[in-house]
Amino acid sequence: MSEWVPFAVLILSVVFFVGSFLISRRRVMSMKTWQAYLANLHSPKAMVSEKDGSILYANRSFVRLFNIEQENNAYRIQGERERQSIEALLANRCWPHPFIEVTPDFRSSSDTRVRRYARFSALPVWCNGQRTWIVSLEPESDSIYSEPFVENDNQIFRSVINSLAELVCFQDRDGKVVGSNLAFDRFWEGREKEGVLLHSHREIEGRRTQQSWTTNPNGDSCLLETSQTVLRDDHNRIYGTLSISHDVTNWHMMRQVMEQEIEARQEVEQQLKKHSNVLASIFKASVDPIGIYNKDYEFLGGNAAFAEAMGATHDNLEGEHAVDVMDPEILTQHQRIDVPVIEQGNTVKYEDLVMKRDGSQVWYELTKTQFCDPTDDTIGVLVIARDVTERKATQQELADAIMELEELSFMDGLTKVANRRSFDEQLVKMWHSHIREQEPLSLILCDIDYFKPFNDNYGHQQGDTALRRVAEVFQHVIRRPLDAVARYGGEEFAILLPNTSEEGARVVAENIAYELSLANIPHEFSKVSERLTLSQGVATLYPKAGQDYGDVVSMADRALYQAKNAGRDRIASTTEAKVETS
Incomplete structure (x- = not known):
C-alpha cells in the first residue's frame, strides 16, 4: 500500500499546478479585451502602468476629463495639473492591493472654478505580462460628468447658452455649481457664492422665483429676478437645478x-x-x-x-x-x-x-x-x-441711430465689409473653436499692388471706387456662412477661412485672382500689369492650446511679404517651418 503514496502525491501535485495555471490564465486578460470592456463604460476608466505611471489605455470619459492626447495608440496627459493629480493619487500605493478613496478637486479641463468630489479606486491586474492598475473615477453626483458646457457633442447648446444675456447657472443635487454661461461668470466674477439662489435641492420642489437687490460689476444697484427649477431624469429623480436670472431694475422702477x-x-x-x-x-x-x-x-x-x-x-x-x-x-x-x-x-x-x-x-x-x-x-x-x-419720433430716431452705430462699429464704411475690429473678434472666436475641434484654420492677407500710384494718378475718388470693387470680388468668391472678409487697413484685406486646409485656401486665393482679372479694373501705373492685381499671402495652422492666435497672422504676413518680394501679382503660402512661393 505504501508504494502507491509517492504516485498519489505526484498526481495531486500535477493537478494542483495545472489548476493554478488555468486559474491564473483566467485572471490574466489581454490588452485588447480590457480596451473593449472599458470603452463601453460611461464613467472615466483608464489602464495605468504600475512601473512608470504611464497611461496604457483610457476610455472617452477619462480622456475628456483629464485632457489626454492620443496618438498611435499612445496616451499622454497634456495638462500639468491633471498629470500631478494622477501621480499624487497613485503615489505610495502598493500593488497588488486594491483601494478606494474619496478625493476632492477633480475638475474638467474647461472649468477650473468648481471644486468637486469623486470616489477614486484602483484594481490591480496582469495585462500583457506587466503589472497594471485599472483606475476608476466614480462621481458622487452624476452631474459632474454630464455638465452641458463640457461635452463636445453639445457645442451648439453651449453657444446658445453663452449668447444669452440672462444669467444661467446649473447646480448638482448637492447645490454645487457645475455649469454657468458667460453672462453669469462676468456678472458674479469674484463673488460666485452670491449668485447661488439655493444651496441644496432639498430647499425647493418644482419651481421657485425670488427677487433680490445686489450690485452689478459696475457697482450700481440692480434688482435680479431669479427662477430656479428642479431638474429630474427619466426616472423622476432629482439630479440638479437650473437657475435663470435677469435684471428687472427698469421694470421695477x-x-x-x-x-x-x-x-x-x-x-x-x-x-x-x-x-x-x-x-x-x-x-x-x-x-x-x-x-x-x-x-x-x-x-x-x-x-x-x-x-x-x-x-x-x-x-x-x-x-x-x-x-x-x-x-x-x-x-x-x-x-x-x-x-x-x-x-x-x-x-x-x-x-x-x-x-x-x-x-x-x-x-x-x-x-x-x-x-x-x-x-x-x-x-x-x-x-x-x-x-x-x-x-415716438425721438425713440425712432434713437433706434435708427443705435442701429447705424452698431453697423458702423463692425463694418468698414467704404467697402461695406467687416472692419479690423470685427476681424479680430472673429479670429479669436474661430481660434478657440478650432483648438477644441482640431481643424485647420486658414488666413489670406491680400494687398492691392501699387495702389499708391493708382490713387496719385486717378484720384482718391477713383481709389475708393476701386476698393469697393475689390471688396465686391471678395464677397462674390467667399460664400460660406462662417468665412469672413475684412478690410485689414488701407488697401489690405484679410480673409478668414475656418476648417480649410492650405490647399483649399490656395484654391480660394486663385479664384480671387481670377475674378479680379475678370473685373478688369484699369491700372496704367502698375509695374506688373495694365489692370489692378493683388499679392496674396496664405497661412494655415492647426491651433493648439496655449498658442497665440497672432501666429497665423504673422505667418500670413510673412507669406504676403514673400509674394511682394517675388514680383507681386502672385500667391505665396507658408507653414510653421517654411515659406513656399508660387
Missing part, C-alpha cells in the same frame, strides 16, 4: 412710476365722482383726451380731444352710444382691449396711432381704468390719453 400714476389717477377719479362740475371743468381745460363710458359703451362725458381720438365726427359725445358715432373697426378694437378693465378691474396702458379729422396722425398713450359710480354701481371705463407723437 417703471412699475413704481406706473403705480404712482395709477394712485394719482384713482384719486382724481374719486374727486371726479364727488364733484361733477370739477369733472366738466377738467374735461374742457385739458388738451389731452379724457373721457368716460359705461360697459354698454354709452358716453358719460369727455372733452373734444377725446371725441376726436375716438373717431367721432363731432365733439360732444355725452349721452350717445359708441355704435352710432364710431367706426365699427375702431369700436371693436376698444371693446377687445376693455375686457380686462371692465371684467377684472385691471388698468390697461397702451399706445395707439389715431387719424385726426384734418388727416394728420397722432400717437397717443392711453390709460384705461375701471370706474364705479357709487350712486348706482355703474361700471365703466375712464380713459386718459397723452400725446406722445414727439416722444
Whole structure:
C-alpha cells in the first residue's frame, strides 16, 4: 500500500499546478479585451502602468476629463495639473492591493472654478505580462460628468447658452455649481457664492422665483429676478437645478412710476365722482383726451380731444352710444382691449396711432381704468390719453441711430465689409473653436499692388471706387456662412477661412485672382500689369492650446511679404517651418 503514496502525491501535485495555471490564465486578460470592456463604460476608466505611471489605455470619459492626447495608440496627459493629480493619487500605493478613496478637486479641463468630489479606486491586474492598475473615477453626483458646457457633442447648446444675456447657472443635487454661461461668470466674477439662489435641492420642489437687490460689476444697484427649477431624469429623480436670472431694475422702477400714476389717477377719479362740475371743468381745460363710458359703451362725458381720438365726427359725445358715432373697426378694437378693465378691474396702458379729422396722425398713450359710480354701481371705463407723437419720433430716431452705430462699429464704411475690429473678434472666436475641434484654420492677407500710384494718378475718388470693387470680388468668391472678409487697413484685406486646409485656401486665393482679372479694373501705373492685381499671402495652422492666435497672422504676413518680394501679382503660402512661393 505504501508504494502507491509517492504516485498519489505526484498526481495531486500535477493537478494542483495545472489548476493554478488555468486559474491564473483566467485572471490574466489581454490588452485588447480590457480596451473593449472599458470603452463601453460611461464613467472615466483608464489602464495605468504600475512601473512608470504611464497611461496604457483610457476610455472617452477619462480622456475628456483629464485632457489626454492620443496618438498611435499612445496616451499622454497634456495638462500639468491633471498629470500631478494622477501621480499624487497613485503615489505610495502598493500593488497588488486594491483601494478606494474619496478625493476632492477633480475638475474638467474647461472649468477650473468648481471644486468637486469623486470616489477614486484602483484594481490591480496582469495585462500583457506587466503589472497594471485599472483606475476608476466614480462621481458622487452624476452631474459632474454630464455638465452641458463640457461635452463636445453639445457645442451648439453651449453657444446658445453663452449668447444669452440672462444669467444661467446649473447646480448638482448637492447645490454645487457645475455649469454657468458667460453672462453669469462676468456678472458674479469674484463673488460666485452670491449668485447661488439655493444651496441644496432639498430647499425647493418644482419651481421657485425670488427677487433680490445686489450690485452689478459696475457697482450700481440692480434688482435680479431669479427662477430656479428642479431638474429630474427619466426616472423622476432629482439630479440638479437650473437657475435663470435677469435684471428687472427698469421694470421695477417703471412699475413704481406706473403705480404712482395709477394712485394719482384713482384719486382724481374719486374727486371726479364727488364733484361733477370739477369733472366738466377738467374735461374742457385739458388738451389731452379724457373721457368716460359705461360697459354698454354709452358716453358719460369727455372733452373734444377725446371725441376726436375716438373717431367721432363731432365733439360732444355725452349721452350717445359708441355704435352710432364710431367706426365699427375702431369700436371693436376698444371693446377687445376693455375686457380686462371692465371684467377684472385691471388698468390697461397702451399706445395707439389715431387719424385726426384734418388727416394728420397722432400717437397717443392711453390709460384705461375701471370706474364705479357709487350712486348706482355703474361700471365703466375712464380713459386718459397723452400725446406722445414727439416722444415716438425721438425713440425712432434713437433706434435708427443705435442701429447705424452698431453697423458702423463692425463694418468698414467704404467697402461695406467687416472692419479690423470685427476681424479680430472673429479670429479669436474661430481660434478657440478650432483648438477644441482640431481643424485647420486658414488666413489670406491680400494687398492691392501699387495702389499708391493708382490713387496719385486717378484720384482718391477713383481709389475708393476701386476698393469697393475689390471688396465686391471678395464677397462674390467667399460664400460660406462662417468665412469672413475684412478690410485689414488701407488697401489690405484679410480673409478668414475656418476648417480649410492650405490647399483649399490656395484654391480660394486663385479664384480671387481670377475674378479680379475678370473685373478688369484699369491700372496704367502698375509695374506688373495694365489692370489692378493683388499679392496674396496664405497661412494655415492647426491651433493648439496655449498658442497665440497672432501666429497665423504673422505667418500670413510673412507669406504676403514673400509674394511682394517675388514680383507681386502672385500667391505665396507658408507653414510653421517654411515659406513656399508660387
